[in-house]
Structures are given as C-alpha cells and as structure tokens.
Amino acid sequence: MSAPVGEGLNEAPNLFTPNRYQGLNVLVTGAAQGIGQAVAQRVAYEGGNVFLVDRAELVHEFATELGTATGVKVGSATADLETWEGAEAMVAAAKEKFGNIDIAINNVGGTIWAKPFEHYAPEEIEKEIYRSLFTTLWSVRAELPALIDNGGGTIVNVSSVATGGINRIPYAAAKGGVNALTGALAKEAAHHNVRVVATAPGGTLAPERRVARGPGPEGEQAKAWYQEIVDQTIDSSLMKRYGTLEEQAAPIVFLASPEASYINGSVLPVAGGDQG
Template sequence: MVEAADKNIFGSMPTGQGIEDLATPPSLVTPGRFKGVRVLITGAAQGIGLAVAHRIAHESGSIFLVDRSEHVHAVADKFCEVTCGGVGSATADLETWEGAESMVAACHEALDGFDVAINVVGGTIWAKPFEHYAPAEIEAEVRRSLFTTLWSVRAQLPSLVDQGGGTIVNVSSVATRGVNRIPYAASKGGVNALTAALAKEAAPKNVRVVATAPGGTLAPERQIKRGPGPEGEQEKKWYQEIVDQTIESSEFKRYGTLEEQAAPIVFLASREAGYITGSVLPVAGGDQG
C-alpha cells in the first residue's frame, strides 16, 4: 500500500477520512452485520485500519483498536458515539512478541475477548533498489511488515482456539511483485505464506485465516510516519517509480480508496465468508501481485 502522505510526489490528493468524519456512515453499509461480534483491529488509528473500524462500527460490531500511536485512544473515544457495540483501545509495539501479548490481554480485559482479528499493521519504510538497502534497514522492514503480523497471529490464535473458533484476516500487498521495495515484498510474501499454511492447520479448530492484498491506496497524511520519506532527487525518482508501476499495473490506472480496501476486508471478516479460508484476495484494480 502507498498512502497519500507523500503528497509532494502524488500532487493533489483527497484529504480522505479524518476523525471528525467517523459519525458519518460509510457510503456502503450492511446494517447489523457485526451485531454481537467482537473485532480486534491493528493499525486502527489511521489508514485502512481506521476505515475498517469505521465500517464495522456502523455495522453494530464491538471494536478493539490497536496502534502504536496514542492517537488511537482519541479515535476510540469518537467511536463510542457511533456504535451500539463495545469499544476499547490499546497502544502496542507489534514488532515485538511482548507487544502482541499485551494487545490480546488488553482486548480480553476490555471486551472479554474477540471473535475476529484483523491485522493491518505494516508498510514500506524506504523505497530504493535492493542493493542500496543497508542490513539494518532490511531488518527494520521485515520487523514492520512481517513480524507485526506473525507475532499478532501467534498471540491471537490461542484465544480463538480456546473459544471454539473465529476468524483472522491479514492485510498483505500486491507489492510482492513491486519495484524498489524488496524487503517489504519479501515480508508480504511471508504474510501470504502464513495465511495459507495456518489456514490448513487452523481449519480443524474452526478458525478461518484469510487475507487481502491491497494495491496503491489513497489515504490522508499519516499521524505517525513510517519512515523519513524520500530525500534528494534520486530518492524521489525511486519513489516515483513505485507510483508509476502501481498505477500502470492497475487496469483502472488509478489508486484505490480506503473504502474500496475496507469493503473486502470486512466481507472476509464477516459470517458471510464462512466457507472461505486460506485465500489471499488481491484488491488492486486487476493487479494480481
């Protein structure tokens, strides 16, 4: 996913969804679809995670929002005015096992557990050809975009098994075949493998494991930056190559919207998708990744 934080490259972008908009329903809503369902969402303070929470809150779900930013608590407070379900929030560093454990414990304390876990955290930090990545940068990318999901799923799974079932939705990326972000691509390839392999292992325990693979997505400027952003003409050129490839690989020749990303995630999380597991659904305007 590429977000509109990089407005100096993208030019004029829609401002997208801000905290003041959360009381307004999304343009597409299935009323009551998540009534009685508790949903844990990571990366929920902004971007796709916030759009997912927005949709589920307006479909009567109980939501537990997790992010590394303290902003997540203000978002949760706003959602208390929206949903007839419960609302809770926690900050956690999901690049660590301890952070993932604390997230699950906090969700149990707030909502007495969860039925669905949606793991959104991840994203490219740097954009450049692979030979220009320092070893420490490669490790940082893998921690951000693979270990956040790996640790989260490992922490979430026992709760779902113990209660007799549930659903895990991971957010991957079609950038597994993208340019200038090899460590991120490798990380998201790992998320795809995790999803497919765990689906086989978890199905006998009545746990579904699925994923979406977003393409480029328009989003407001981030509250917490992923990385330093491109500096200098060469780095801007490398990042522009990502933008160009993303648009060209879409049959619609455009970026997607937050609602277009949230809709398939929320469908896969719902009981309507009860016979789907192990699948990774590309959501990139025809780019299959």
C-alpha cells in the same frame, strides 16, 4: 494539513451492511489511521464491538470518537507489535475489555524506504521485515489461542500486491511471508474452526499520515525512486488508478464477516486488477 482523527465518523460508510457484526468482538491492529481506521469504522457501523490497537497514542482519541458516533463498545491500546511482548499484551487487553475475541484483523505494515535493493543497508532490511512480517506473525501467534479457546473465529491479514513490485524488495519479501502464513495456518487451524484469510491491497489514496512510517524520500534520487513505485503501481492496475480507503476496507470487512464463512486460506488482491 492532516485530517482530524474522527473526521467523517458521524457519517456511515457507503454501502455498509447494518448489524452484520452484531454481537461480535473484533480486534483491529494499525487502527489509528489509514486502512485500519476505515476498517474499524465500518465494523462499528455494522454493529460490531471493536478493540483498536496502534503504536500511536492517537488511537485512544479515535476510539473515543468512534464509540460516541456509533454506540458500540470500543476499546483501545497502544502496543509495539514488532515484538512478541506487545502482541501478547494486546490480546490480553482485548480479552480484559470484551471477555473474548471473535475476529482479528491484522493491518500493521508498510514500506519504510523506497529504493533499489542494492541500496538497502542490512539494518534497513531487518527493520522492513520486522515492520511488515513480524507484526503479523506475532499478532497471529498471540490471537490464535484466544480464538481457539473461544470455539473458533476468523483472522484476516492485510498483505500487499507489492510482492510483485519494484524498489521495495524487503517489503515484498515480508508480505510474501504474510501470504505464506495465511495459507499454511488456514490448513493447520481449520480443525479448530478458525478461518485465516487475507487481502492484498494495491496503491491506496489516504489522508496525510499523522504518524509517518519512515523518513520519507529526501533528495532528487530518492524522490525519483519513489515515483517509480507510483508509476509502476498505476501501470500494473487494469483500472490505472489508486484505490480508496473504502475500496480497501469493504473486502476486508466482508472476508472477516460470517458472510464469508466458506472462504479459507485465500489471499484476495484488491488492486484494480493487479494480481501482484
């Protein structure tokens, strides 16, 4: 059974930094569950106002519970970030709520299918690229003018060490694109006082998703291909385990914060030693 949306919101995250985000307006995509939800929770407990975006309606329930638990300003919107129109509407809604955006954390993405590349249908490849590259590409394109107009800010993209993984080549290609976007835009946007950085998570333990990314493995062969991903992920990690949501959220929130003001263009692997 999946956990309630707001489970644990009345307890502060471990080792958080009070007031680190005081007075800052933070946009978080993919915020209804998983890493995005953990990031939003930590930012709110550190004093930041958060605007939460997801394709799932349950993001509104989470936003209400987070605002009640922390006392910060919390807004929310549903958007299809695989489209330019969705990304543009997201930024407009965040600006309407808060007036400006200081930080954008782009977290949407994730493998839909798990299988060797020769078994992907062309339409499946396109869907993987739209889910894990275009969601970030469109989001950044929509966020950047708002940050420039605000006199600067920070973009944190969530990539993946799966750029070196098996049985998800389209996802690996998409996240490789996120890495390239991060490095190139950091150079281009620096004179606008905009930092662009990323983390590259490895395998992460999380509660059962309330909104699934895809159909899930069906049949013995599909389950075996997925198990190969799990085995390779653990084997590639020097720590021989999956990470936790807090272990993923903490470096994201650090990189987005003023404490990381001299870090730019970097992609930080957060995968127990797996460099991707």
